[in-house]
Amino acid sequence: MPKITIDNKAYAFEGQPKLLQFCLDHGVELPHFCYHPALSVPANCRQCLVEVGMPVRDRETGEIARNDDGEPIIRWGPKMTTSCSVDMADGMAVRTHRSSELVEQAQKDNLEFLLINHPLDCPICDQAGHCPLQNQTYKYGPEGSRFEFRKVQKPKKVVLGPRVMLDGERCINCTRCTRFTDEVSKSHQLTIIERGVKNYPMTPPGEVFDDPYSMNVIDICPVGALTSIDFRFRARIWEMSSAPSITVTNARGANCSYWVRDNLVLRITPRANPHINDYWLPDEDRATYPRFNEQRPDGPRIRGDEGLQPADWETAYARASELLGAADGSNILFLGSPYATVEDNYLLCKLAAALGASPPAYIPHIEPGAGDGWLITDDKTPNAEGCRRLGVHPVDPALVRARLEAGEIAALYALEDDPVASGLFQREEIQDIPVVLHTYHTTNETLAAADVALPAAMVVETVGSYVSEDGHAQRVWPAKAIRGVNRTLRMEMGVSRLDSHGTPFDRWHNAANQVHCKPSWEMLPNIARGLGLEWADASPKEIMREIAQHIGAFEGATYENMGSSGVRLTEIGTLA
Amino acid sequence: MSDFIKHPVVSLPDRAPEPVFSKKELVFTEAEKEQIETFRAQYPTPESAVMKTLWLAQEKFGFLPPEVIRLAADTLGIPFSLAYGVATFYTQYYKAQQGKYVLDVCTCFSCQLCGGYDMVRYLEEKLDIREGETTEDGLFTIQGVECLGACGTAPMLQVTNGPYVHNLSREKLDALIDALKAGKKPPFVSVTLPQDEDDLGGNRRSDAEATEVGQTPPAAETFE
Amino acid sequence: MEMALFGDNGSGKTDAWRSYERVLLPPVRDLHRFDTYVGHGGYEALRAVLTREEWTPGKVIEATKASGLRGRGGAGFPTGLKWSFMPPVEPGKPRYIACNGDESEPGTFKDRQLMEYNPHLVFEGILIAAWAMQIDATYLYVRGEYADWIRHMESELAMLYDKGYAGKRILGTDFSSDIVIHKGAGAYICGEETSLLESVEGKRAYPRIKPPFPAQKGLWGCPTTVNNVETLACAPLIINRGAEWFAGVGAEKHPGPVLYGISGHVERPGVYEYPTGMLITDLIEKVAGGVRGGKKLKAIVPGGASVPVLRADMIEGVTMDAESLREAGSMMGTAGMLVMDEDTDMVKFLRRVTRFYHHESCGQCTPCREGTGWIENLVTRIDEGQGTLRDLDILLELCDQMEGRTVCALADAAAWPVRNTIQRFREEFEAKCRQSIYAVA
Ligand SMILES: Cc1cc2nc3c(=O)[nH]c(=O)nc-3n(C[C@H](O)[C@H](O)[C@H](O)COP(=O)(O)O)c2cc1C
Ligand code: SF4
Ligand code: SF4
Ligand code: FES
Ligand code: FES
Secondary structure: OOEEEEOOEEEEOOOOOEHHHHHHHOOOOOOOOOOOOOOOOOOOOOOOEEEEEEEOEOOOOOOEOEOOOOOEOEEEOOOOEEHHHOEOOOOOEEEOOOOOHHHHHHHHHHHHHHHHOOOOOHHHOOOOOOOHHHHHHHHHOOOOOOOOOOOOEOOOOEEOOOOEEEOOOOOOOOOHHHHHHHHHOOOOOOEEEOOHHHOEEEOOOOOOOOOOOOOHHHHHOOOOOEEEOOOOOOOOHHHOEEEEEEOOOOOOOOEEEEEEEOOEEEEEEEOOEOOOOEOOOOHHHHOOHHHHOOOOOEOOEEEEOOEEEEOOHHHHHHHHHHHHHHOOHHHEEEEEOOOOOHHHHHHHHHHHHHOOOOOOEEOOOEOOOOOOOOOOOOEOOOOHHHHHHHOOEEOOHHHHHHHHHOOOOOEEEEEOOOOOOOOOOOHHHHHHOOEEEEEEOOOOOHHHHOOEEEEEOOOOOOOEEEEOOOOEEEEEOOOOOEOOOOOOOOOHHHHOOOOOOOOOOOOOOOOOOOEEOEOHHHHHHHHHHHOOOOOOOOOHHHHHHHHHHHOHHHOOOOHHHHOOOOEEOOOHHHOO | OOOOOOOOEOOOOOOOOOOOOOOOOOOOOHHHHHHHHHHHHOOOOHHHHHHHHHHHHHHHHOOOOHHHHHHHHHHHOOOHHHHHHHHHHOOOOOOOOOOOEEEEEEOOHHHHHOOHHHHHHHHHHHHOOOOOOEOOOOOEEEEEEOOOOOHHHOOOEEEOOOOEEOOOOHHHHHHHHHHHHOOOOOOOEEEEOHHHHHHHOOOOOOOOOEEEEOOOOOOOOOOO | OOOOOOOOOOOEOOOHHHHOOOOOOOOOOOOOOHHHHHHOOOOHHHHHHHHOOOOOHHHHHHHHHHHOOEOOOOOOOEHHHHHHOOOOOOOOOOOEEEEEEOOOOOOOOHHHHHHHHOHHHHHHHHHHHHHHHOOOEEEEEEOHHHHHHHHHHHHHHHHHHHOOOOEOOHHHOOOOEEEEEEEOOOOHHHHOHHHHHHHHOOOOOOOOOOOOOOOOOOHHHOOEEEEEHHHHHHHHHHHHHOHHHHHHOEEOOEEOEEEEEEEEOEOOOEEEEEEOOEEHHHHHHHHOOOEHHHOOEEEEEEOEOOOOOEEHHHOOOOEOOHHHHHHHOOOOOOOEEEEEEOOOOHHHHHHHHHHHHHHHOOOOOHHHHHHHHHHHHHHHHHHOOOOEHHHHHHHHHHHHHHOOOOOOOHHHHHHHHHHHHHHHOHHHHHHHOEOOOOOOO
């Protein structure tokens, strides 16, 4: 295998990686700004300079010339080279700042240049705390500035589009944003304008930066030049904690991080997953965070004479079991949910089977034409594929109607969806169903008919798995705490503390805004036990292990296998 | 170029500008479209024809307000942002309305040392505007520009991306302004090679409208 | 006839140049017209390479190598060698020449006169190079300011197509090659070879990182060779008169006829054609009529704004060729020589030069975008009497911080004049500086 020497240490490599990427992949940190693994390489920031040399070869024999110690003699390049643009070659030798004063000085010099026209307004900049320019200046930058002239003034607070704002002075002209719109989203809505030190990115006049993927430029901007209009000044980065998860806006299963302060989700950013979304997230996936904070329930409720009344969990479970137990199993309609996890749907299937009911069906939420063939799908739910693999199929409204009219629906168990709002039942019709048990995320239209209303944890609060449209099974970690959480049961939560910052605002320290709800995988066993079934409490991890063992469509889908980037499941059609 | 380092302010272009040209005006004629087609045919990609198309548009409309840049982009079927980025990169594309005659006076080093700035200052005084400004009657704009590739006849200027005027002096500027006011653009001048003077007794082109030869430059008085 | 002018001793230190007969701009009336050009043997070199067996493409490249021709665009790279970098012809993969007529280097004005007075020599050179490298199309990049010259050339080029000298089946042979004139629009950086490629592709002209070099990935990702117009204009001469003849003209290691553009404080500025290797003193005194008004010479910039300035006392015996100028501490560049008399204020001169680079930096890379402005600020402050000796040190340090650290050589070109002007005229700069706490004697 070809070899390369970096700071006198040998590494083997395959293929023809770019030097910077290889270094980053091997723990050799190098400061850099313009390079992004998913974009073309303009090598314009000049921050990643290193010394590169090649072994001297004997002209005649082609043999590598060696010194007395048997070490290859290296001919170093006349100038430093940007590591981001260097194709690695066998025998190449590299000196980074760790072994070269020249490189160390060059890094300082370059940062000094980057800062002379930079406003240095970190105290009021959203990027502060996770700013590559700030971080790298601390690590590699010069001590002070020798620049004693007027800084170039550029437009600030420019609303580029509905979601993105520009501060031209902070921009370091790395062109990541324009490369993104040219090469990745291909909306071509941004361009660098002007020339030289006057350069900055802008939309052409009259155009609005409303690219459905516009907010990705905020993530990749290495400074605070591009900020989120929504998130601006909402929180400092070090006040939040984040958890790895996926977005539930559609069926793509794009990986994300949920950023939380005081148990409120404040923003959603992409998490890299080469199998699904690379580094990107559509804007609509990010826009949905208020749904985790607003109109959330406050504990279980039971219908009494005066409508839905608060109850404690034990009472609510008992009431649910009682109502279900009174109905003939074959007359119970179980509605699963493509919003709920595989584990939750699975437990519902088990319950249905135990009571002799038909398998649950789910209400599809498809918006034909909404998808873009990339990260936005027509399906607006995260787990329809998971449902199908469990044998939970789209509901047949005609059949439901027929059963309703025939008086064959004695009870309805509606899991984490809104059958009324989605049009499966009219408001009046659902009143005709004698028993309605409902687990729900946020205040909805079905609640009016519920006999027992059980607030359910959402993706940001639970542990569970989802299967994307193309069969990628992924698990999520809780990003925030809910009231009275059973931490032992949720061993998984321990793992979720891969927070980027320890903060007094994070979920363990702070009881504020904890929603009073429970995950369905905790509620269902309680209801089952109330029906006389012998269900033990099981963690989602255990439930998933069971699913992976027993259901062919989930073969291999254990938490261990899913890790943080999921597993691709076998196509259902190819299963025996 | 005005003194940028003294006033290093980059302003925001109007992001929702009122169009200067009406929808009716904002079209290319069939002949122009054909011309643009031939530009396109000269390159493997339509993007490449953007510079020539912008030139054509500028010649037609006088300058390139956003709607004209967009028209050029649309005609080629390329992104507006690309055409706009290009238009702002190159200094000869006028993004704003200029005087009828733009006097691009070279102040780069050969001209500087031979009185380029004297010429700028003289024009400023004469036209009562400053570098970068346009006279109230809309006739003249003065710009100090970088080397125009005619250092042998310094100091010199170019009129609106067109003819060069060589071996400038105050008298020559007076005459130029008078001529331009009368609507007379300077002719194309062939600069005679000194060796041709010796070998051929003058300019080698029999079709030359006007000729001139590099003169011993005057001593400059101002340098910035 | 004009054999081995200086070839025997490889230097222009004799008076032989006086009998030099021009070949790039021979004294022929109306040579710019197709008919006149053809009437004087024009396009015979092209006909020769296209029709004579012995002129295989490889042979043309060999001859170019043997001629010793080095690029006239500034870098002085051996032209034949550059041509040989083109990869073998691959079916379906077009090959291009980008001919550089951007000529924006301050102090340079020779390409304009060449394009005006002998455009067909340029076209013929392009077509010979096109044959040598089996080129599909040549983009002749001419700066937008040369609008009038572009018009003239366009009409001559149309004539060329009409007569079958360009385009399809040139001169009735199987060889086809197009020439397209691309008009710039005001950006010095477009003269940099990869920036030029971007500009032809219709983009903001940001220079590209190298490697890959244009020969591997040039225009639209295809093999491309970039040559200056004057460089290519030498090709017909090499074919007509032979590589040995060419190699024998002027300086041994940097031979050939060359267009000197002399400007500034001389009696008779202009473009002169002479062999390379002329004594700088001869060019000033004997060719350009001496420093104006009998003033004393103070300094020269031998080849455009980017090359280091030479003090009058540094040019004794120095000739205009790469080797001699390197020894003297400068470069040949574009052979556009700026002459400065004793009254010249070198601080003001440098101030203007730094302003040029600040204005023309494409702004893509950090050290150049930021450094050029900082430098202009510092030199301006010094010129205005507000600078300190420390500023001079910072200036020199900034040169270190820029040189060799950018995508293209503009940053180097911006740093060299600063470094050299300060080093070579330090007293003048110090005299303008305020005394500061750093001014420890
Ligand atoms: C900043 C910069 C500007 C340049 N400008 C020109 C120019 O205007 N004309 C030119 O022929 N070469 C120019 N060059 C040199 C070209 O990059 C290139 O070396 C040359 O065109 C190659 O042609 P040659 O080998 O025939 O000289 C410039 C180089 C740099 C770095
Ligand atoms: S706005 Fe940000 S991403 Fe865009 S060029 Fe500037 S620094 Fe780079
Ligand atoms: S060195 Fe200057 S001109 Fe060249 S690419 Fe970098 S910023 Fe542009
Ligand atoms: S990361 Fe290599 S130059 Fe910017
Ligand atoms: S410096 Fe004025 S034309 Fe060259």
